[in-house]
Amino acid sequence: MPGVRPKNLRIGDRSELLVEQLLAGFAFTTRVPRQEDHGIDFFCNLISEEGQLLKAGSFFTVQAKSSAEPIVYEKDYELEWIRNQENPLLLCVADRKALAMDVYSTWNLLCAVLNGWRGQRLSNRIRLLPNAKAHMWPGVIDNDDGSQDVFLGDPIVRITDEDIFDERLDSIADVVREWVNLDRTNVVNRHAGIYWVLGPLSYRTGDRGWVSGPTGVSFYVNPHNLDRCCANLGRIATALTFIMRNPQSGLDLGKTPWQQRLQTLEAMLKTHWDTFDGAVQQFLTNKGLVPRNTT
Secondary structure (H helix, E strand, O other): OOOOOOHHHHHHHHHHHHHHHHHOOOEEEEEOOHHHOOOOOEEEEEEEEEOOEEEEEEEEEEEEEOOOOOEEEOOHHHHHHHHOOOOOEEEEEEEOOOOEEEEEEOOOHHHHHHHOEOOOEOOOEEEEEEOOOOOOOOOEEEOOOOEEEEEEEOOOEEEEOOHHHOOHHHHHHHHHHHHHHHHHHHHHHHHOOOOEEEEEOOOOOOOOHHHHOOEEEEEOOOHHHHHHHHHHHHHHHHHHHHHHHOHHHOOOOOOOOHHHHHHHHHHHHHHOHHHOOHHHHHHHHHOOOOOOOOO
C-alpha cells in the first residue's frame, strides 16, 4: 500500500527490532527475511569470548512477539510444523516501554508432542502460554476439547537495553546456554528414538542454579516404538560391552561385579539378537559375538 502501513504490523516490526538489538548483545543473530518467514524470526549462535575473539556457540531459533498473548497452532500445517522442531526454540516477548524483553524456553512443548492428547491421539490444537504456570509438572494440560495447553512458566531471563552493554552479558549467555543445551538434548533424544524429556522441577528467572538441582523426567511409552527401542538397546548394550572390554577402562573384569556384568551383557546380546538392526548385527558378527544358532 503506497504511503501507508497497517499500525498493527508496525508495532510488530518495532518489537522485532528491539528483540534483535537485545539478542545481538550475547548472540550472533541472523534475521529471517520477511519473504522467507515461516514462523522463525531469528537464527542465533551464543557468543563466548576467547582472548580477542568472539566464538560462535550453541545454536537456537527465536520467535519474537510484541505481547505475552498465547500462541495458537491449530491448522494442520501449523501443528505439523510446531510438533517437529529440530532446534531449540526460544520465545522472546518485547517490552517496548522498558526497552527490554522476556525470554521463554519451550522445552516442555516436546512433552505435549510425545504424549499426544491424553496419550491417545494427536491434539487438534496446541497453545503456547508464556508467563503462565500450570498446577502440575511438566506444565502440559490436555483439555476436554482435544487441545493441549503448554504453560511456559516464568521467563528464563529478562534482558534490558542496559544489560547488553555491561558485564552481565556473560551471566545472561550462561543462563540461556543451559536452557538451549537442555532443549537440544531432548530434541536429539527424540529423533534418536529415546522418548523421554528432561526438565527442571523449578527455577528462577535469570538464575542457572536449577542445573545442579533436582531434574524431572517424563517417559513416554508407545507400542509403536518397540522396534526403535530394540535397535537402541542393541546399540547401547554393544557400546557398553566394548567399553568395558577396553583395557583403558581400568575395570578388573576378573572380579565382581564387572565379570558378572560383562557376562550378562554378552548373553543379552545373543538372546536379543533378532531384535537388533542390521548395523549392530554386522558389527557383532565382525567381533565374533554371534549366537550359535545364527547362520
